Amino acid sequence: MAKELTIVKIGGNVINDPDQLMSFLRDFSNLEGMKILVHGGGKKATEMADSLGLSPKMTGGRRITDAANLEVVTMVYAGLLNKNIVARLQAFNCNALGLSGADANVIKAHKRIVKEIDFGFAGDIDEVDATMISSFLDAGLSPVFSAITHDQNGQLLNTNADTIASEIAKAMSGIFKVDLIYCFEKSGVLRDVEDEDSIIEEINRQSYTRLVENGVIADGMLPKLKNCYEALGQGVDKVRIGKPDLIRNKEIKHTTLKL
Amino acid sequence: MAKELTIVKIGGNVINDPDQLMSFLRDFSNLEGMKILVHGGGKKATEMADSLGLSPKMTGGRRITDAANLEVVTMVYAGLLNKNIVARLQAFNCNALGLSGADANVIKAHKRIVKEIDFGFAGDIDEVDATMISSFLDAGLSPVFSAITHDQNGQLLNTNADTIASEIAKAMSGIFKVDLIYCFEKSGVLRDVEDEDSIIEEINRQSYTRLVENGVIADGMLPKLKNCYEALGQGVDKVRIGKPDLIRNKEIKHTTLKL
Numbered sequence: 001m002a003k004e005l006t007i008v009k010i011g012g013n014v015i016n017d018p019d020q021l022m023s024f025l026r027d028f029s030n031l032e033g034m035k036i037l038v039h040g041g042g043k044k045a046t047e048m049a050d051s052l053g054l055s056p057k058m059t060g061g062r063r064i065t066d067a068a069n070l071e072v073v074t075m076v077y078a079g080l081l082n083k084n085i086v087a088r089l090q091a092f093n094c095n096a097l098g099l100s101g102a103d104a105n106v107i108k109a110h111k112r113i114v115k116e117i118d119f120g121f122a123g124d125i126d127e128v129d130a131t132m133i134s135s136f137l138d139a140g141l142s143p144v145f146s147a148i149t150h151d152q153n154g155q156l157l158n159t160n161a162d163t164i165a166s167e168i169a170k171a172m173s174g175i176f177k178v179d180l181i182y183c184f185e186k187s188g189v190l191r192d193v194e195d196e197d198s199i200i201e202e203i204n205r206q207s208y209t210r211l212v213e214n215g216v217i218a219d220g221m222l223p224k225l226k227n228c229y230e231a232l233g234q235g236v237d238k239v240r241i242g243k244p245d246l247i248r249n250k251e252i253k254h255t256t257l258k259l
Numbered sequence: 260m261a262k263e264l265t266i267v268k269i270g271g272n273v274i275n276d277p278d279q280l281m282s283f284l285r286d287f288s289n290l291e292g293m294k295i296l297v298h299g300g301g302k303k304a305t306e307m308a309d310s311l312g313l314s315p316k317m318t319g320g321r322r323i324t325d326a327a328n329l330e331v332v333t334m335v336y337a338g339l340l341n342k343n344i345v346a347r348l349q350a351f352n353c354n355a356l357g358l359s360g361a362d363a364n365v366i367k368a369h370k371r372i373v374k375e376i377d378f379g380f381a382g383d384i385d386e387v388d389a390t391m392i393s394s395f396l397d398a399g400l401s402p403v404f405s406a407i408t409h410d411q412n413g414q415l416l417n418t419n420a421d422t423i424a425s426e427i428a429k430a431m432s433g434i435f436k437v438d439l440i441y442c443f444e445k446s447g448v449l450r451d452v453e454d455e456d457s458i459i460e461e462i463n464r465q466s467y468t469r470l471v472e473n474g475v476i477a478d479g480m481l482p483k484l485k486n487c488y489e490a491l492g493q494g495v496d497k498v499r500i501g502k503p504d505l506i507r508n509k510e511i512k513h514t515t516l517k518l
Contacts, residue, residue, distance in 0.1 A: 048334075052310050071339060075307075079338020080330060083407060083415055087361040091413035097363045102346040104356045104400055132398075139394055141363055148342060154350035156342055 005137070005176035006035045006247075009165035013185040014244050015042030015081060024183070025085065027248040029092035034137045034176070036168060037096070038145045039085060040161035045076040057120070065120040065158040073158050077146040086144055097141040101125075101149030102156060104132050107164065109149035109157050123149040123157025125164070128171035166227035166236075173235035180236050182224065183244040188255030189225070191216055204258045205229065228257045264396070264435035265294045265506075268424035272444040273503050274301030274340060283442070284344065286507040288351035293396045293435070295427060296355070297404045298344060299420035304335040316379070324379040324417040332417050336405040345403055356400040360384075360408030361415060363391050366423065368408035368416050382408040382416025384423070387430035425486035425495075432494035439495050441483065442503040447514030448484070450475055463517045464488065487516045 008031075014024050028037060049056065049072045057064035065073065082098040089096035101107025101123070109123035136143050145168070147161040162182065169180040189211070191198035203211065208229060211217045217225055228239040240246065242254025267290075273283050287296060308315065308331045316323035324332065341357040348355035360366025360382075368382035395402050404427070406420040421441065428439040448470070450457035462470065467488060470476045476484055487498040499505065501513025 051312075074342055075334035075338040077338070078342045079334040079336070083333055083337045083359050083361055084413075086359070087409040087415050088413045090361055090364050090409060090411055095364055096361075098359070098361070100342050100345070100357070102342055102349055102355075102357070104398075105349050105354055135398055139363075139391075150346040150349060152349055154343075154347045156346050 002175065002177040004033050004179065005172055006031055006033060006179045006181065007038065007165055007169050007172070008035065008181045008183060008247055009038040009040070009161060010183045010244060011040040011161065011185075012042035014183060015039060015044070020244065021085075022088065024244045024247070025088050025094075026092055027244070029089055029094035031247060034142075036133070036137075036143045036145070036172075037085070037089075038147075038161055038165040038168065039077075039081060040147055041073060041077050041081065044081065045073050048072050048076050059117050062117060062119065064118070065122050067121065070121040070156060070158055074148055074156055078148045082144060082146040089142065089144065095141050096144045097136055098144045098146065100146050100156070101159065101164075105129060105152070106132050106143075107145075107149045107159075107167070108152055109159060110151050111155065111157060121155070121157050123151070123159040125149060125159065125167045128167050130171040130175055133168070133172065134175050160223075162224055162227050166231045169231045169236045169239075170234040173231075173237070178236045178238075180228070180231055180239045181247060182228070182239070182241045183246065184224075184241065186243070187253055188242045189217065189221065199253050200255055201253065202256050202258065208257070225257070232257060232259050261434065261436040263292050263438065264431055265290055265292060265438045265440065266297065266424055266428050266431070267294065267440045267442060267506055268297040268299070268420060269442045269503060270299040270420065270444075271301035273442060274298060274303070279503065280344075281347065283503045283506075284347050284353075285351055286503070288348055288353035290506060293401075295392070295396075295402045295404070295431075296344070296348075297406075297420055297424040297427065298336075298340060299406060300332060300336050300340065303340065304332050307331050307335050318376050321376060321378065323377070324381050326380065329380040329415060329417055333407055333415055337407045341403060341405040348401065348403065354400050355403045356395055357403045357405065359405050359415070360418065360423075364388060364411070365391050366404075366408045366418075366426070367411055368418060369410050370414065370416060380414070380416050382410070382418035384408060384418065384426045387426050389430040389434055392427070392431065393434050419482075421483055421486050425490045428490045428495045428498075429493040432490075432496070437490075437495045437497075439487070439490055439498045440506060441487070441498070441500045442505065443483075443500065445502070446512055447501045448476065448480065458512050459514055460512065461515050461517065467516070484516070491516060491518050
């Protein structure tokens with residue numbers, strides 16, 4: 001039987017709150033077995049860009065990564081956040097190894113092709129090196145990924161952290177039984193976005209399609225769940241969505257996605 | 260016979276000049292055998308601190324790392340510089356792995372004890388994990404160290420890059436035959452600091468003591484050479500000091516330090 005691997009993705013809501021982050025990192029350290037953390041950026045990059053007098057570049061409501069903003073996210077995601085998370089995990093006796101996609105060439109990507117919108121230095125992932133990541137896990141290390149990849153030609157690329165988590169999960173599922181957990185600010189997929197008690201506890205592909213058609217899954221949840229179903233469709237065993245507490249207590253209500 | 264390992268340290272002068280950095284990284288990639296790069300910071304951290312309105316904290320001519328400046332060096336050294344160097348090395352087919360001392364717990368340090376001066380979040384190194392670094396080398400990776408370490412209690416620490424290079428060299432010399440190269444802006448130790456032709460091609464411990472007494476080795480060269488002799492005294496095979504070109508062409512005049 002394949003070894004189990006837990007992959008956890010945390011987003012800005014956890015990163016932005018020092019107490020919540022500390023509590024989450026303690027819980028992550030206590031997770032048994034092999035594990036990988038993927039972290040988003042949070043508001044620190046925006047604050048840093050503001051402090052440096054950079055105005056966010058937006059097109060059609062989407063953020064554009066120009067060269068100056070790429071510098072900022074590289075500093076904040078791969079430097080400040082990643083190294084502080086790693087140092088904190090070490091204090092909790094979790095032997096963390098901070099990685100960008102360029103490190104050990106673990107995530108190869110390309111600059112997003114310009115169609116209607118030029119997203120600038122945004123990366124779309126081509127390949128995840130599951131063998132290399134597996135060798136880090138075998139060495140007792142817990143990789144901690146920031147949302148920065150590279151194009152193998154020396155260019156760093158800003159890459160969606162949800163997608164990184166899903167691509168790593170897909171690649172690792174060839175070797176491990178992968179449990180992918182997306183932690184965010186809600187308790188799961190909600191039938192009514194204003195009502196935390198309206199959690200849909202289980203979604204399968206059929207109900208997923210219906211929830212999209214009915215507009216229950218909309219906005220930011222659409223790409224998140226698309227990532228989940230891509231992962232499930234390519235061998236990932238289980239995907240769960242919920243609050244960060246979920247990794248400490250599996251009984252907390254959340255959404256489980258199935259094929 | 261022990262395997263050979265080359266450890267190269269580059270400083271601000273290389274980092275600050277994009278052409279020189281690119282040329283150096285190409286040369287580093289072409290170095291045969293196992294290798295480690297340690298990089299200093301350069302002026303980018305100072306520029307970033309200026310842009311953020313932080314004034315450098317100095318006491319008795321020495322730089323103090325307060326919390327705000329620690330954030331800056333963590334961003335710039337471990338994020339911006341380290342990841343761009345790693346991505347560039349990948350483009351040159353060198354499988355680089357960017358590391359701070361917190362990653363995989365490879366460099367354990369403590370906050371410098373306050374005597375006359377409180378240096379703030381400056382780190383003094385306690386231990387380098389040669390076994391872990393060796394396992395990265397065995398996996399075909401070239402570790403690239405930024406000058407950030409940690410105290411195992413969650414605190415990152417700003418640490419002198421020359422010292423990091425020397426401490427790694429000492430630790431690795433238990434496993435490898437270590438060749439340590441310090442690249443800086445001069446051609447080596449100069450008899451007359453104004454005359455690039457006055458290179459002292461070989462220094463042994465006896466002549467070193469004399470050169471210090473005569474004031475030929477002074478100022479910034481004192482701690483650099485102290486690091487070198489500590490490394491030599493603890494098993495490092497050879498220490499060389501010179502311009503970055505030295506790693507491409509060993510015939511270029513430089514200073515070799517011996518016991």
